[in-house]
Amino acid sequence: MPKLLYASTSPYSSKVRMAAAYAGIAIDLVPVKTEDKPAELISANPLGKIPVLVLEDGRTIHDSRAITQHLNRLSKNVLFPRNPDKRLEAEVLEALADGICDCALSMVYERRTRPDAMVYQPWLDRQWAKITAALDLLNANPPKLPKKITAGQLALRATLGYLALRFGGQWEKGRGRLTRWAARFDEKFPELKGCVPG
């Protein structure tokens, strides 16, 4: 069985776990602490980032978007529609959701890795402005939640879970459509709730 090097708080790992579950692909979960730079992780991904999918034949796949594409091929297009326009829409939604996480993670690392006096507020503000703009766009036009969803919706659920975990109370105000979207997602796909960052 393929192994996923992951962390329960990692939004990209969360997306991939949801994608595997949604596509009905069994994976072994191997928790990893990136700060310890474990040899298994570094040999699988020299960037030392998770998630990484380790295939049975020893090949390794990163990053999370390469993994969702791989899972899509394995599942014969359960994660991305065949129709080119719809597929593009799903890929862009995944990229936007991941992009929000890139900004959020950059803020978390700025605070976590620098001494307090060296935390650079303009950098935090710049990242927060990007997150705000993306959330406003999504709140104005939340993606549909039909029975058959794509990796785009999975990515967005993972992202909102990460924001709730690290920025709880800071992003929800005025974004009721998006918070309701997450609640509706959990009602429709209760089997994926355990994959939300936490």
Ligand SMILES: N[C@@H](CCC(=O)N[C@@H](CS)C(=O)NCC(=O)O)C(=O)O
């Ligand atoms: N673009 C990558 C981002 C992966 C990423 O940044 N993962 C974080 C955890 S959420 C990580 O491994 N951080 C450790 C580090 O940067 O050293 C993806 O989509 O997989």
